[in-house]
Amino acid sequence: MKIRKAKPKDFGAIFRLMNELARFEKLTPPDKKAKKRLREGAFGKDPLYKILVAEHKKEIIGYAFYFYTFSSFLAKKTLYLEDLFITEPKRRFGVGKLFFNELKKIAAKNKCGRMEWAVLEWNKSAINFYNKLNAMPLNNWVYYRLVF
């Protein structure tokens, strides 16, 4: 089992896992145009996000999408974890923990003050996992979205 940077050729496997995540989160998976933008966003000039994958016996079994945001009051970067997904049959073997260890290393190397992410409130197993990492829920903040 290893966690490594994704390569463009991993996208087939990543899209299959994104479909599995979409079913799990009851969201619409990316369509053909969105898949094109995802490829360009990760590997074009001026990348918008970064991808780690978990590889086990030459199979991609999970992925993490992340990028950097900025905390004005710390005046430091934040590593923001946009997606973390491990295919259902490969869960509960510590893959999530390996992803977090790698992300914490990357965050430290990039002088981040924090790492942040969001979880659906009904996803109790993920919430249990995050609580064991000593992460804290930002309960006193309300997040807002304006859709165009």
Add this chain to the structure above:
Amino acid sequence: MKIRKAKPKDFGAIFRLMNELARFEKLTPPDKKAKKRLREGAFGKDPLYKILVAEHKKEIIGYAFYFYTFSSFLAKKTLYLEDLFITEPKRRFGVGKLFFNELKKIAAKNKCGRMEWAVLEWNKSAINFYNKLNAMPLNNWVYYRLVF
């Protein structure tokens, strides 16, 4: 009254406003080192965030810090508003609305699918303002933070 991009020389005024925001949000304002990082983060090579200011009769009366994040499922950028602050005596005259109009223009120009931000749950006047913008609170998501 105009909303414009900040210049390096605006930082004196911006720091005074950040102190006022810190008192309001009961947070610690940036110290000397953090102020240096804020200057570099906005105007160094490889900027980490962008600043708009509201200028009224040559006085800086408010600021917005923002940057771009990425939505994996939209496969589009999000304009993330890290801070929006208007000095207390200049509120209720539509300055917040002008900031949002400008930010929506910038988001459209940059092909963003969304705009997002966070508000402290006790900040009822801000929440009323955001609700009037047709923004929606992301009530089914829990945000987590890991501090290093």
